[in-house]
Amino acid sequence: MVRIALVAAPFAVVLGCATLAQPTPVDAAWAAARWPDASEDELRRGRALYVKRCAGCHAVRLPERYPSSTWEQHVDEMATRAELPAAERELMLRYLLTMSRHGRLAEVALANP
């Protein structure tokens, strides 16, 4: 049993990271430095829109899977397919850009030693 637990533990950690992250106060602070009206609540709405509009055809791509610089292009390429209203694009992009920013994974690791 102990051996199974030892073997399974690293997988639990990997799977735990492979979910679509909820924004934290650190994420909100980063976003507010870039968009003064951004907030944690707004990032949550961006995440919810991302799930709502972008999970219909394929699994949602994790934000950190692509560099921040490419997300705008990805969203615009999919906007017609996703029937994405212009008003939702900005909120969704703020979530994606914040969560894919350089260094976010290191910040998460530091906060959860």
Ligand code: HEC
């Ligand atoms: C109507 C179906 C549909 C919806 C809705 C949809 N997608 Fe896609 N998506 C696809 C298909 C099909 C592909 C693979 C073929 C392609 O790349 O054109 C794809 C591929 C992708 C890729 C990979 C592109 C690459 O170059 O590797 C990304 C990123 C992506 N989608 C993001 C999104 C986002 C963000 C949304 C929401 C705004 C979304 N998708 C909504 C059908 C959809």
